[in-house]
Amino acid sequence: MPAEASTSRPASPLTERQEARRRRILHASAQLASRGGFDAVQMREVAESSQVALGTLYRYFPSKVHLLVATMQDQLEHMHGTLRRKPPPGDTAAERVAQTLMRAFRALQREPHLADAMVRALTFADRSVSPEVDQVSRQTTAIILDAMGLADPTPEQLSAVRVIEHTWHSALITWLSGRASIAQVKIDIETVCRLIDLTEPAGRG
Amino acid sequence: MPAEASTSRPASPLTERQEARRRRILHASAQLASRGGFDAVQMREVAESSQVALGTLYRYFPSKVHLLVATMQDQLEHMHGTLRRKPPPGDTAAERVAQTLMRAFRALQREPHLADAMVRALTFADRSVSPEVDQVSRQTTAIILDAMGLADPTPEQLSAVRVIEHTWHSALITWLSGRASIAQVKIDIETVCRLIDLTEPAGRG
DNA sequence: CGCTAATCTAGAACAAGTTTCAGACTTGAT
DNA sequence: ATCAAGTCTGAAACTTGTTCTAGATTAGCG
Numbered sequence: 222m223p224a225e226a227s228t229s230r231p232a233s234p235l236t237e238r239q240e241a242r243r244r245r246i247l248h249a250s251a252q253l254a255s256r257g258g259f260d261a262v263q264m265r266e267v268a269e270s271s272q273v274a275l276g277t278l279y280r281y282f283p284s285k286v287h288l289l290v291a292t293m294q295d296q297l298e299h300m301h302g303t304l305r306r307k308p309p310p311g312d313t314a315a316e317r318v319a320q321t322l323m324r325a326f327r328a329l330q331r332e333p334h335l336a337d338a339m340v341r342a343l344t345f346a347d348r349s350v351s352p353e354v355d356q357v358s359r360q361t362t363a364i365i366l367d368a369m370g371l372a373d374p375t376p377e378q379l380s381a382v383r384v385i386e387h388t389w390h391s392a393l394i395t396w397l398s399g400r401a402s403i404a405q406v407k408i409d410i411e412t413v414c415r416l417i418d419l420t421e422p423a424g425r426g
Numbered sequence: 427m428p429a430e431a432s433t434s435r436p437a438s439p440l441t442e443r444q445e446a447r448r449r450r451i452l453h454a455s456a457q458l459a460s461r462g463g464f465d466a467v468q469m470r471e472v473a474e475s476s477q478v479a480l481g482t483l484y485r486y487f488p489s490k491v492h493l494l495v496a497t498m499q500d501q502l503e504h505m506h507g508t509l510r511r512k513p514p515p516g517d518t519a520a521e522r523v524a525q526t527l528m529r530a531f532r533a534l535q536r537e538p539h540l541a542d543a544m545v546r547a548l549t550f551a552d553r554s555v556s557p558e559v560d561q562v563s564r565q566t567t568a569i570i571l572d573a574m575g576l577a578d579p580t581p582e583q584l585s586a587v588r589v590i591e592h593t594w595h596s597a598l599i600t601w602l603s604g605r606a607s608i609a610q611v612k613i614d615i616e617t618v619c620r621l622i623d624l625t626e627p628a629g630r631g
Numbered sequence: 632c633g634c635t636a637a638t639c640t641a642g643a644a645c646a647a648g649t650t651t652c653a654g655a656c657t658t659g660a661t
Numbered sequence: 662a663t664c665a666a667g668t669c670t671g672a673a674a675c676t677t678g679t680t681c682t683a684g685a686t687t688a689g690c691g
Contacts, residue, residue, distance in 0.1 A: 387596035
């Protein structure tokens with residue numbers, strides 16, 4: 222069995238041609254998503270664009286949602302790299318986290334359709350995609366902890382981070398579906414980031 | 427045109443038979459959802475169960491997501507009534523909100539498949555369902571403000587409520603997809619509710 | 632009652648995700 | 662170089678959400 226869309230551990234090491242196929246598929250997926258969002262990523266088209274038979278596509282990614290979540294892993298990795306190179310300048314952890322998320326948000330605004338495809342897939346994913354979604358979640362957590370500048374967070378801090386992630390995902394959805402403005406998302410992010418102040422300065426409970 | 431799945435204002439008043447059809451449809455939807463979640467709500471089956479032609483079903487609810495969001499409105503109304511009758515006993519606003527949400531959560535735990543169908547529909551909804559999703563959001567906001575005991579919330583408090591709703595939805599999703607335990611959801615809810623303390627006692631900023 | 636417009640029904644048809652299958656091609660081991 | 666096992670291809674089939682159509686029914690009105 223080839224890779225299960227898990228970036229970090231290919232179940233069996235892919236051959237070069239397989240790796241190339243996988244990249245072509247992810248590229249086609251991102252490209253189609255950028256055009257028209259979730260609905261525009263049609264499996265037949267992805268297969269055709271990436272020069273792969275439909276059955277092969279399904280062997281690499283067992284469903285459309287798996288494919289889009291893998292696409293998101295891909296993009297997230299890229300973003301984490303970018304953010305690492307230019308860490309946010311804020312004075313407090315809360316500020317830095319808010320700045321980091323706003324930076325990510327601005328990146329998403331540049332490709333709103335792609336954002337739509339990825340986020341919708343992420344929240345629509347059922348149990349069969351849990352491992353992959355979890356990986357995305359861990360990656361997001363890592364980005365936030367990086368911004369906080371923490372190596373060894375307390376349980377309270379981890380709770381705060383989880384709540385921040387919840388808010389981040391849900392706020393994105395309200396923005397993507399046109400129910401919240403960009404300004405609104407910004408406020409929500411800043412609001413939830415205040416939770417960090419609640420856990421940081423005080424000692425453990 | 428008949429009702430657009432908006433509980434509060436039927437575009438044109440439905441006849442008795444139409445009202446009955448609408449109820450049959452919602453009932454069938456909830457029943458099927460209770461059995462097998464989102465996937466088990468199949469439009470043909472809903473139509474058959476509710477003794478209505480497929481075309482009619484689509485006239486009442488223009489998509490599966492519309493149908494499930496309307497189902498959620500229905501359930502939410504019921505729950506708001508229940509909660510009103512037995513307000514939570516906590517001393518602080520934060521406590522009462524957390525208790526209220528945990529009560530709702532326990533109700534959902536009794537019908538996890540139904541919860542799955544409703545929540546997945548809610549977060550998967552695209553722009554065409556925005557009005558209905560917004561209505562659900564307003565209803566949820568009303569429930570939380572009720573628990574806080576506030577008639578005239580400040581903008582900060584409204585922000586906190588929005589963040590609480592974000593957390594609520596997203597935490598439910600992680601639970602439904604098996605990526606978070608019940609205990610975890612409880613912690614997240616309690617964590618986010620602390621935001622209320624941040625806005626309540628202090629005066630306006 | 633008798634008319635007209637709107638609504639409802641049954642069922643076919645279409646669209647896109649997913650599955651399946653027979654045959655061609657690769658790969659790895661001997 | 663050759664064989665077996667695994668992989669890829671192309672195409673059809675299947676599933677379920679959605680749309681469409683022609684004819685039957687119903688509601689409102691004079």
